[in-house]
Amino acid sequence: MSDRNSDVGGIPVEEVVVEASEALRDRRQTRTPDKKWVTVLDHFRREWQIYAMLLPTIIWFLVFLYKPMYGLQIAFKDYSIFRGVAGSPWIGWEHFQTLFSNDQFIRAVRNTITISFYNLIFGFPAPIILALMFNEVLHASYKRTAQTIVYLPHFISSVIIAGIVITAFSPTAGIINTFISWLGYDPVYFLTQPQWFRPIFVGTGIWQEAGFGSIVFLAAIAGVNPSLYESAVVDGANRWQMMWKITIPSILPTILIMLIIRIGNVMEVSFELVILLYQPSTYETADVVNTWVYRQGLQSGQYDLAAAAGLFNAVVAFVLVMTANTLSRRFSRTSLW
Amino acid sequence: MRKLSLAAALLAGSAITTPAFADGHLRIVEEPLELTIQMNHARYPIYEEDWPVEQAAREMTGIHLLNDTVGANMRTDENTGRTEALNLMLASGTIPDIVGSSRIRDFVNQYGPEGAFLPLNDLIAEHAPNIAAYYAQRPDIEAAVKAADGQMYYVPYLPDGKYGRAYWIRTDWLDALGLEMPQTVEEYEAVLRAFKTQDPNGNGEADEVPFFARQWPELIRLVTLWDGRAHGSDTYHDFLVEDGKISHGYIGAGYRDGISNLARWYADGLIDAEIFTRGSSARDFLLSENLGGSTHDWFASTGGYNSLSSEIEGFAFEAMAPPASVSGKRIEEHRRILVKPDGWAIGYTNEHVVETIKYFDFWFTEEGRRLANFGVEGNHYEMVDGEPIFTEEFLARGPVNRSLYQDGAQLQARGYFQDYNYEIQWTNEFALAGIELYEQGDYLIPDFLGVAFTADEQKVYDRTWGSIRDYMLERQQGWILGNGDVMADWDAYLAQLDDMGMQDLLAVMQSAYDRQYGTN
Numbered sequence: 001m002s003d004r005n006s007d008v009g010g011i012p013v014e015e016v017v018v019e020a021s022e023a024l025r026d027r028r029q030t031r032t033p034d035k036k037w038v039t040v041l042d043h044f045r046r047e048w049q050i051y052a053m054l055l056p057t058i059i060w061f062l063v064f065l066y067k068p069m070y071g072l073q074i075a076f077k078d079y080s081i082f083r084g085v086a087g088s089p090w091i092g093w094e095h096f097q098t099l100f101s102n103d104q105f106i107r108a109v110r111n112t113i114t115i116s117f118y119n120l121i122f123g124f125p126a127p128i129i130l131a132l133m134f135n136e137v138l139h140a141s142y143k144r145t146a147q148t149i150v151y152l153p154h155f156i157s158s159v160i161i162a163g164i165v166i167t168a169f170s171p172t173a174g175i176i177n178t179f180i181s182w183l184g185y186d187p188v189y190f191l192t193q194p195q196w197f198r199p200i201f202v203g204t205g206i207w208q209e210a211g212f213g214s215i216v217f218l219a220a221i222a223g224v225n226p227s228l229y230e231s232a233v234v235d236g237a238n239r240w241q242m243m244w245k246i247t248i249p250s251i252l253p254t255i256l257i258m259l260i261i262r263i264g265n266v267m268e269v270s271f272e273l274v275i276l277l278y279q280p281s282t283y284e285t286a287d288v289v290n291t292w293v294y295r296q297g298l299q300s301g302q303y304d305l306a307a308a309a310g311l312f313n314a315v316v317a318f319v320l321v322m323t324a325n326t327l328s329r330r331f332s333r334t335s336l337w
Numbered sequence: 338m339r340k341l342s343l344a345a346a347l348l349a350g351s352a353i354t355t356p357a358f359a360d361g362h363l364r365i366v367e368e369p370l371e372l373t374i375q376m377n378h379a380r381y382p383i384y385e386e387d388w389p390v391e392q393a394a395r396e397m398t399g400i401h402l403l404n405d406t407v408g409a410n411m412r413t414d415e416n417t418g419r420t421e422a423l424n425l426m427l428a429s430g431t432i433p434d435i436v437g438s439s440r441i442r443d444f445v446n447q448y449g450p451e452g453a454f455l456p457l458n459d460l461i462a463e464h465a466p467n468i469a470a471y472y473a474q475r476p477d478i479e480a481a482v483k484a485a486d487g488q489m490y491y492v493p494y495l496p497d498g499k500y501g502r503a504y505w506i507r508t509d510w511l512d513a514l515g516l517e518m519p520q521t522v523e524e525y526e527a528v529l530r531a532f533k534t535q536d537p538n539g540n541g542e543a544d545e546v547p548f549f550a551r552q553w554p555e556l557i558r559l560v561t562l563w564d565g566r567a568h569g570s571d572t573y574h575d576f577l578v579e580d581g582k583i584s585h586g587y588i589g590a591g592y593r594d595g596i597s598n599l600a601r602w603y604a605d606g607l608i609d610a611e612i613f614t615r616g617s618s619a620r621d622f623l624l625s626e627n628l629g630g631s632t633h634d635w636f637a638s639t640g641g642y643n644s645l646s647s648e649i650e651g652f653a654f655e656a657m658a659p660p661a662s663v664s665g666k667r668i669e670e671h672r673r674i675l676v677k678p679d680g681w682a683i684g685y686t687n688e689h690v691v692e693t694i695k696y697f698d699f700w701f702t703e704e705g706r707r708l709a710n711f712g713v714e715g716n717h718y719e720m721v722d723g724e725p726i727f728t729e730e731f732l733a734r735g736p737v738n739r740s741l742y743q744d745g746a747q748l749q750a751r752g753y754f755q756d757y758n759y760e761i762q763w764t765n766e767f768a769l770a771g772i773e774l775y776e777q778g779d780y781l782i783p784d785f786l787g788v789a790f791t792a793d794e795q796k797v798y799d800r801t802w803g804s805i806r807d808y809m810l811e812r813q814q815g816w817i818l819g820n821g822d823v824m825a826d827w828d829a830y831l832a833q834l835d836d837m838g839m840q841d842l843l844a845v846m847q848s849a850y851d852r853q854y855g856t857n
Contacts, residue, residue: 080448080451081427081428081448082427082451082453083451084430098800102804103837104804104808166614170611170614171610171611172610187610189610191613191614192613192614192818193818193820194820279613279614279814280807280811280813281613281811281815281818281820283807283810284811295807301424305799
């Protein structure tokens with residue numbers, strides 16, 4: 001498995017090259033008998049441009065991800081905006097008790113996982129299939145046009161998307177119901193029926209993101225060594241066989257990495273779209289953790305409770321990512337770290 | 338400093354042209370005093386120093402307000418009573434001298450006792466004779482403004498005029514079908530059914546939408562036709578008070594019957610099929626497309642749609658009296674609330690407290706109130722027989738209330754007492770006829786004016802109300818749409834609500850209510 005990776009996958013080859021040049025440098029450096037920190041300093045001095053390029057990302061992480069962690073403590077406090085984070089009294093696990101004694105929160109957790117699971121089953125393969133299909137298209141201008149069309153929805157804001165969905169599924173004027181009545185059936189008020197929310201939501205997500213998501217996989221396919229296909233042709237393989245035996249195995253590391261990232265986001269259903277599409281009558285299937293937090297926490301000013309729910313979300317996501325990463329490393333030797 | 342000199346220049350300039358202000362009896366300070374203000378409202382997200390009304394106020398009082406808005410929010414949430422901008426301001430650590438906002442009551446009543454805003458009881462008693470005089474006449478409003486500790490932390494915007502929403506119906510459709518104005522719920526149903534089936538718009542299709550609403554909770558208000566209650570105040574899904582007892586509309590037997598009947602209406606197509614998702618453009622769309630038959634909406638703005646008669650032959654959309662309920666009662670549940678949770682408060686770092694409360698009091702003087710309501714004399718109105726009358730040029734500028742708040746009048750993030758005469762002058766004839774009808778019938782019922790919680794009560798409320806409300810709305814929509822039957826589900830529904838803490842919630846509401854308004 002690992003042999004094939006380093007042979008075919010574009011990225012591992014690069015890694016090998018980088019490693020080799022690093023090793024070369026290390027050997028040169030062993031000649032100077034300085035202490036280790038001097039070596040590190042030396043390294044920084046030599047490669048400062050690279051670190052300078054890294055700097056904006058590090059600052060972004062510090063400002064937007066690490067600094068807010070200080071505020072996470074309000075999950076354990078009776079928080080008052082006026083008293084501030086430090087001045088509010090500790091109350092232990094009270095907010096978590098409130099959360100887990102609330103049926104609607106439990107339901108929201110269940111809905112989140114269910115919707116994410118559907119997203120994973122139907123939404124994750126979609127861009128891969130799309131990328132494989134694009135890869136098989138021979139007519140160049142047709143391919144470009146089709147790609148542009150499927151990328152487009154990604155650039156439309158969720159508000160507009162929701163407007164399109166509401167209109168399309170409208171019981172009186174919507175295209176879907178026009179078609180249904182045309183077939184002789186009664187129109188369905190889709191957006192108020194709990195059983196329709198998830199299919200509509202997941203379908204909308206696929207329509208919006210599958211095209212853009214396929215870019216990563218197209219890039220991975222582009223990195224496959226052409227000589228493999230050439231030798232396959234010599235061996236008499238057809239396109240179908242080449243796809244199954246060469247393309248898919250070659251992009252498997254990319255697929256796995258994307259899958260791990262996706263699993264890490266299981267708790268993060270795109271809640272702005274849920275808020276725009278759901279109704280009290282569809283809370284039963286539509287209410288996810290983030291929308292619950294929005295209604296109960298932010299709208300009614302209970303930031304401490306919202307922080308507790310957010311912390312719970314993060315812990316679940318962390319466990320899921322760790323598990324997925326470990327499994328992936330064990331079974332395929334591909335992992336994020 | 339540049340701003341100050343600019344203001345001074347304006348001051349000097351306008352002082353020459355309007356000598357009426359020159360006598361100075363409203364002057365609070367000799368030397369101009371600057372105070373900072375954050376002002377938030379959906380319609381005017383920040384305070385504008387060059388509003389003509391503000392310039393006039395500066396000249397009269399000597400107090401110069403400087404915009405110090407930390408966070409501006411374009412939207413305030415009608416149902417939760419919180420505004421993000423206020424939270425943002427508090428989180429930033431600096432509170433301006435004056436904070437004005439819509440939906441400020443719960444905010445100051447929570448953070449005032451913690452020390453963020455100054456208590457006003459003593460200040461009003463000592464330095465604000467006009468505000469004190471108002472409260473002396475209206476102890477119920479004074480009670481509604483107070484926090485749980487008995488202190489007032491804000492000076493409210495006090496709406497004038499009683500009438501808000503009414504039932505509206507296409508009277509030309511009634512005529513076309515040879516129907517009488519419906520007087521009872523049975524007749525109302527028959528009329529809506531006729532709208533659906535007898536093609537009053539005459540296009541050969543049954544595309545009429547008999548009942549529609551811009552805000553779907555207005556549909557729920559129809560449960561009053563079956564002796565139920567929906568919204569206890571002008572906030573949707575609010576608690577209600579009857580004879581000093583707090584309850585909620587959504588646990589009453591009349592509500593159950595009403596929802597059962599509304600579900601039947603919905604199934605029969607008497608209610609807009611898209612009632613829950615059509616949204617705020619429903620009235621505009623359905624009326625101008627000649628599809629909508631009846632709704633429950635505001636007097637003035639809905640009456641204005643009669644201008645459609647120039648496009649739709651015979652179009653007439655008129656207010657109708659609330660149909661008599663199954664027991665014969667005629668109730669209009671919606672009214673303008675007596676006191677809004679909007680207004681302004683004094684931040685704890687304010688160093689000119691006395692001047693500030695005097696400035697608040699200025700807006701309750703005759704001149705200040707006229708300024709807040711009608712704008713500037715000569716600019717917006719002229720005095721005719723002792724009454725302020727808007728000038729023709731001003732009325733021609735466009736929608737009057739918008740023109741007014743663009744100039745700094747009728748700002749609900751300012752504490753003042755509205756004068757309904759400002760509105761009557763430009764209200765259309767259809768709305769005035771409707772108001773007259775409702776005035777004669779005396780259909781209004783008392784509003785729930787809200788309560789202020791202690792910290793412990795607040796905890797119970799926070800823990801229970803959000804979930805209870807979600808559950809109520811979920812079942813409510815479900816029943817109307819035909820997911821379940823309200824009659825069959827009712828006992829389980831009530832049991833579930835109790836399970837979620839409904840009784841605890843009602844108990845804290847009641848104790849807060851008794852403390853605030855007295856048990857009698």
